[in-house]
Amino acid sequence: SGDLKNTQIGLVISDKPDAQGLQRAEKYQIPSSVRELQDRKDPTKRDIYSKELAEFLNTNGVQIVVLAGFMTILSPSFLRDFQGGIINIHPGGIPETKSEPYLLPDGTEAPWNQKMMTDDAVDVFIKRGLKYAVSTVHVVTGEPDFGPILERGIEEIKPDDTVDSLYSRLKLQEHAALIRALKKPTE
Numbered sequence: 275s276g277d278l279k280n281t282q283i284g285l286v287i288s289d290k291p292d293a294q295g296l297q298r299a300e301k302y303q304i305p306s307s308v309r310e311l312q313d314r315k316d317p318t319k320r321d322i323y324s325k326e327l328a329e330f331l332n333t334n335g336v337q338i339v340v341l342a343g344f345m346t347i348l349s350p351s352f353l354r355d356f357q358g359g360i361i362n363i364h365p366g367g368i369p370e371t372k373s374e375p376y377l378l379p380d381g382t383e384a385p386w387n388q389k390m391m392t393d394d395a396v397d398v399f400i401k402r403g404l405k406y407a408v409s410t411v412h413v414v415t416g417e418p419d420f421g422p423i424l425e426r427g428i429e430e431i432k433p434d435d436t437v438d439s440l441y442s443r444l445k446l447q448e449h450a451a452l453i454r455a456l457k458k459p460t461e
Contacts, residue, residue, distance in 0.1 A: 277453050285334055287327070289346040311346045321349040328355035340452065341414065345391070350416055360414035361424065361455065363448050365395040365441070368410040370423055378406040379428065388419045396441045399431060407431055407440055409448040411455045424455035 286299035286306040299306035309330075311323045327348070331339060337358040353360070367376035367384025375383045382404060387395035399407040408428050415421035427447025431440060 278456055281456060285331075285336055287331075287344075289344055293343060295343065314346070317349070320347070321351050324349040324352035325355055328352045332357050338456075340456075342448075342452065347418065353414065353416055361411060361452070362414050362419070362421070363409055363411050363452060364419045365392050365407070365409045365444065365448075366390070366398075366419065367408045367426075368412055368420060368423060372420075376408070376410075376426075378404065378408060380405050382406070384408050386419070390419075392441065393437050396437045396444065400435055400437065400440060405431055407444050409444055409451065411448070411451045424458065425451035427451035 283304055286295050286304055288296050288306070288308050289310055291308045291310070296306050296308065307330075309323070309327060311320060313319045323346070328351070332355070339356065339358060339360045341360065341362040364387070366387030367378065368386060369376045375386070378384045384406075385395075385398045385402065387398055390398070396407065406428050408426055410423060411425040411427075412423050413421040427444065427450060429440065429444040429447045
C-alpha cells in the first residue's frame with residue numbers, strides 16, 4: 275500500500291505451502307520460500323530447523339522477522355542465532371507485565387490466550403461474551419506470546435459473530451497495528 279516508505283519486504287517465508295502470503299509474494303515478485311518442519315514433536319529436529327532458518331535469514335540480510343500466521347514454534351536457538359528483531363502478532367490481550375492484565379476499552383479484562391492457536395483464541399472472545407476482541411503486536415522473547423508490546427488492534431464483537439466473521443475483521447485491525455508498529459522509529 276506504500277504505508278512503509280522506508281521498508282522493503284525482502285523475503286516471504288511460510289511454514290505452510292498454501293499460505294496467502296506466498297501468493298502475494300509471487301504477485302509482487304518478492305522472493306519466497308516454504309520451510310516446513312516435518313516432525314513438530316521432535317525437539318532435536320525443531321532445534322535444527324530453527325538454526326537453519328536463522329542462518330538462512332541472516333545470510334539473506336533480513337533485519338526484522340514478522341511472524342504473521344507462522345505456526346511453527348521456533349526453538350530458543352532461533353532467538354539466539356537470528357541477528358535481527360522478531361515481531362509476532364497474537365490474537366489476545368498480552369499484558370505489559372504478568373502481574374497486571376490488559377483491559378479492553380470497556381474495562382473488562384482481556385483474555386491473554388497464551389499458547390493458543392488463532393481459531394481457539396478468537397473463540398474465547400465470543401464464548402466469554404465480551405464486547406471486544408484484541409490482537410497484540412509484540413517483540414518475541416523466549417516466552418511464547420509474551421514480550422514488549424508494540425501495538426494493539428481492537429475490534430468490536432457483534433452478537434451474531436462466528437470465529438470466521440470476527441477474525442476477518444480483527445485481522446484488519448492486526449494489519450493496521452503491525453503497520454503502526456513498523457512505522458515506529460527503532461530505538
